[in-house]
């Protein structure tokens with residue numbers, strides 16, 4: 001009997017303690033909790049500071065994706081820049097792990113803070129390139145792959161940019 005009374009009052013005390021604590025509940029969507037800088041939400045494809053698509057359709061992101069939800073078809077434009085003619089992400093499978101972002105050599109694919117894109121219709125979760133490509137640089141405002149990577153394109157040879165090294169003439173290494 002004594003134990004029962006002790007348990008009932010113990011429960012009351014816990015309830016009372018919580019009744020006067022600040023509330024964790026928020027009135028979503030009017031109120032929103034702050035998210036961490038490293039939060040991984042909806043994926044976008046970004047452009048470089050020159051306004052050109054960053055993605056060079058190297059397939060690294062789709063290769064590393066653990067759930068195989070990225071579908072790309074790469075091609076080349078008249079300036080010999082590679083770009084994806086098709087870039088689909090199936091968000092009904094994506095687990096927002098961020099591995100695609102880590103693998104991307106051009107910083108094209110980036111995970112954002114947006115998490116409000118759920119749907120009960122799976123077809124709506126298949127995002128095409130026009131849904132993914134944004135008109136901005138995202139988290140890396142200054143980076144341009146072609147300014148650093150030493151990849152030649154029309155009008156730019158290897159080593160033309162200050163950050164690139166001139167190609168080595170292998171014959172100069174011969175004994």
Ligand code: SF4
Nearest residue numbers: 065094095097098100
């Ligand atoms: S976040 Fe992860 S699961 Fe989603 S597309 Fe990128 S690699 Fe695939």
Ligand code: SF4
Nearest residue numbers: 055056058059061104
């Ligand atoms: S988003 Fe990045 S990793 Fe994926 S294909 Fe384009 S350049 Fe390669």
